Amino acid sequence: MVAEHIVTAYDEELQRVASTVSHMGGMAEAQLADAIRALKDRDVDLAQEVIQKDDEIDRLEEDINEMCIRVLALRQPMALDLREIVAALKISSDVERIADYATNAAKRAIILSRTPPVKPLKTIPRMAMIAQEMIKDVLDAFLERDSDKAVAVWLRDSDVDDMYTSLFRELLTYMMEDPRNISPCTHLLFVAKNIERIGDHATNIAETIHFLVKGTRLRDALPPDVDRPHHMGEGGNFDDWL
């Protein structure tokens, strides 16, 4: 009876780690949505809310780190359980970065609320929507331990990269047309970059889920002709966004 009780408490601990990661991921997803809404609607109050909520997400990451260390120390998990813990540590770190990028977008939303509107503001919410769907789907993949769903997210990152590249060119054109556009467009360029980086972190999470479920590296498992997403966005095609 005692042994059974211990096993149950242990399972509960692992469950609590996973559900905290999911909760944290949901918060980061909402932070991105709110930051982009603040940008679109010039809503400074909403942007401030996003900025303030970032600390909460940082603390959740620290909580997850501590829970993981406690489980490692007290329970000495093996095999799959160990992968669960390592995956939780990695995913929470990616989610924390996603929230950081959303916070940075919120800060720029405040600055942009004081400048005249510029046209590329229309493209950014579309790009953010894809990134947001990637976060949502990759969190579902984590909850369902579904590596196929994770791979689908991973493959979608090239859409975000393509949108970033075309937005980069568009913003440069606006800057060249009128020097008054330079300051707002520079901030939008960074917002676009933030979203592009969020897509990268969603692909990182997808790779971690694949490792969690399959125990192998996603990059090794794919056929060689699949276009691998690049960190830092501009990857191989930097020639054509000069």
Next chain:
Amino acid sequence: MVAEHIVTAYDEELQRVASTVSHMGGMAEAQLADAIRALKDRDVDLAQEVIQKDDEIDRLEEDINEMCIRVLALRQPMALDLREIVAALKISSDVERIADYATNAAKRAIILSRTPPVKPLKTIPRMAMIAQEMIKDVLDAFLERDSDKAVAVWLRDSDVDDMYTSLFRELLTYMMEDPRNISPCTHLLFVAKNIERIGDHATNIAETIHFLVKGTRLRDALPPDVDRPHHMGEGGNFDDWL
């Protein structure tokens, strides 16, 4: 005799994890130095070398992850040893990002080698030098398990942030003066941002070292009047770089 042999092998494994982290850190430091030299000297070959070497650093991170998981699974480390492993996982992830940012700077160096030189190119190497020293010092702090040295690195991040803020303004001015400056200055802006983010990752590593040595969070240990570095650089003072 057998027990002693096992303990020694275990210590060797922990040692190997730590020395791989140090080696990886040294490589990332060199990558940053080479990327900035490629930028300054318009040396496309050197920039290509940096880009190619990034895969090696990515693989080192994966090796460290695997070593850590193996030690966790087979040795079930406790207390300080467990912190060693968690620290190695976290530091290697920060080092991997530092190398990523250096690689991105190298890609932009190639693009910038084809555009006319712009003046702010002088400030960037100075900023990179500080970031490079931060990496070097934080790696020394890791080798020496010296939390005071780690705190000193952590505090220096505000210098990099200040240089970034002034460079941001300078680059905007150049863009407004002449539309032909917009494209090169935009790339330099991202290089500056990359260096600023490298400083952030050095402070992350400093926090991890403090946790490793002291077992407590650096942010909780500092007096409240100390200016805490912000992720994403522009932190609290985003009002004045509009």
